[in-house]
Amino acid sequence: MTERAEIFKAKSAIKSADLEHRHKINFNIGKYNDAVPQGKKQFEDNNLVKERAKNIKWSALEKLDQHLEEFEMHFTARGGKVIWADNSQEALDEILSICKEKKCTSIVKSKSMVTEEIQLNHFLKEHGIQSVETDLGEYIQQLDDEPPYHIVTPAMHKNKEDVAKLFENKLGTPSKLSPRELTLVARENLRDKYVEAEIGITGANFVVSDIGGIAVTENEGNARLSTAWPKTHIVIVGIEKMIPSVTDLALFWPLLATYGTGQKVTVYNSIISGPRQPGETDGPEDMYVILLDNNRTNILANAIQRESLYCIRCGACLNACPVYKNIGGHAYGTTYSGPIGSVITPNLKGLEEYKHLSYASSLCGACTEVCPVKINLHQLLLANRNASVEEGMTTLAERLAWKTWKVASLNRRMMNKGNGKLKSKVVTTLFKEWNKQHTPLSFSKKTFNEMWKDKQNLK
Numbered sequence: 001m002t003e004r005a006e007i008f009k010a011k012s013a014i015k016s017a018d019l020e021h022r023h024k025i026n027f028n029i030g031k032y033n034d035a036v037p038q039g040k041k042q043f044e045d046n047n048l049v050k051e052r053a054k055n056i057k058w059s060a061l062e063k064l065d066q067h068l069e070e071f072e073m074h075f076t077a078r079g080g081k082v083i084w085a086d087n088s089q090e091a092l093d094e095i096l097s098i099c100k101e102k103k104c105t106s107i108v109k110s111k112s113m114v115t116e117e118i119q120l121n122h123f124l125k126e127h128g129i130q131s132v133e134t135d136l137g138e139y140i141q142q143l144d145d146e147p148p149y150h151i152v153t154p155a156m157h158k159n160k161e162d163v164a165k166l167f168e169n170k171l172g173t174p175s176k177l178s179p180r181e182l183t184l185v186a187r188e189n190l191r192d193k194y195v196e197a198e199i200g201i202t203g204a205n206f207v208v209s210d211i212g213g214i215a216v217t218e219n220e221g222n223a224r225l226s227t228a229w230p231k232t233h234i235v236i237v238g239i240e241k242m243i244p245s246v247t248d249l250a251l252f253w254p255l256l257a258t259y260g261t262g263q264k265v266t267v268y269n270s271i272i273s274g275p276r277q278p279g280e281t282d283g284p285e286d287m288y289v290i291l292l293d294n295n296r297t298n299i300l301a302n303a304i305q306r307e308s309l310y311c312i313r314c315g316a317c318l319n320a321c322p323v324y325k326n327i328g329g330h331a332y333g334t335t336y337s338g339p340i341g342s343v344i345t346p347n348l349k350g351l352e353e354y355k356h357l358s359y360a361s362s363l364c365g366a367c368t369e370v371c372p373v374k375i376n377l378h379q380l381l382l383a384n385r386n387a388s389v390e391e392g393m394t395t396l397a398e399r400l401a402w403k404t405w406k407v408a409s410l411n412r413r414m415m416n417k418g419n420g421k422l423k424s425k426v427v428t429t430l431f432k433e434w435n436k437q438h439t440p441l442s443f444s445k446k447t448f449n450e451m452w453k454d455k456q457n458l459k
């Protein structure tokens, strides 16, 4: 087992025994579960909506090369600049070079998982550039020096008392402030940052090919301020966020809102298709869109795993997952946690190092059931397991155990030998590792043949 897998197991064991942690997550997921059915009421046929969304993403990904070029053509025609980044380092180098050109020392940033993926804040800090998170949840996490806990609700594991304490410790605010007072403190602190920052950085929920624009969805208005005040706007986005047409947003905006938070539509939805145009009164003078690959094309090339790129990062699969609900977001040790994280991380960062995540699932299928773009998440977890076995990433002990199991299971005479007690003992010894984490396998006293005979005699 790799060191990373050992750490994952150790962290998971600690978190799953932490009842306070579980109470906080269940409380917040409970609120989400209450809200989602309300949001869903806006769809007459929920299944049809999901199917349409999946089809649109399928079509966008099947012609991704063409859509990306179309996006670039329209966006650059309005004065925007497109940068193609193969990997994290290329993206970081490009951002640094823009910062140097603009003599930038201060950045405001709205919530973006891709910036977490490339470790942007850490990199900027190393180069003496202050990058301030402006989304309230991310602001809390940055104050606490912690990565986001959840792809939609970064501070889901903290209750209002935790946040009040954090503000008291880090900002010197009075103790026991209410959520409203805490929000006002954050708002007050952030206002000046927008004005001071030379550059605003955002992600994008969607890249819209036919108009050459990006779409950003948020509830706080902080992304709008981050793009309107600073003279330069940098967008960093994974290439899979493509949708073919602006009209597709009529489906994707309500879908993302409902499955992300239970809203009918998120409070602020912006389409930005370039820097400020002549005659316009606001917006940045320069706008860059960095299109990040970072191994997404490897997933695209994999006919089975490709559909994981349909993900719109709503977080619904995390909220539905019994594993996530017990171990929480940080135990995974990855940018993307929960079922979708366990599917894509081994393919983005290496199967050998991250295959253990695909085993951290009961395969109950709850993730697949809730996914608004119908990604077969639990099947893809199985496919990752299968790939790791095919590529020989199993131990000799594991291979021998399964070989013995197979030979015995296919041989009726062997299966009929020995009583249940003996078989349980043999299997427990064979699957020693399994038994460390699971209830021991227990065979029935009688063999199948014996039970069958008993049944026939009863007739």
Ligand code: SF4
Binding pocket: 259, 310, 311, 312, 313, 314, 315, 316, 317, 318, 340, 367, 370, 371, 372, 373, 374, 375, 377
């Ligand atoms: S895989 Fe589906 S449910 Fe999970 S975050 Fe992505 S879109 Fe949402």
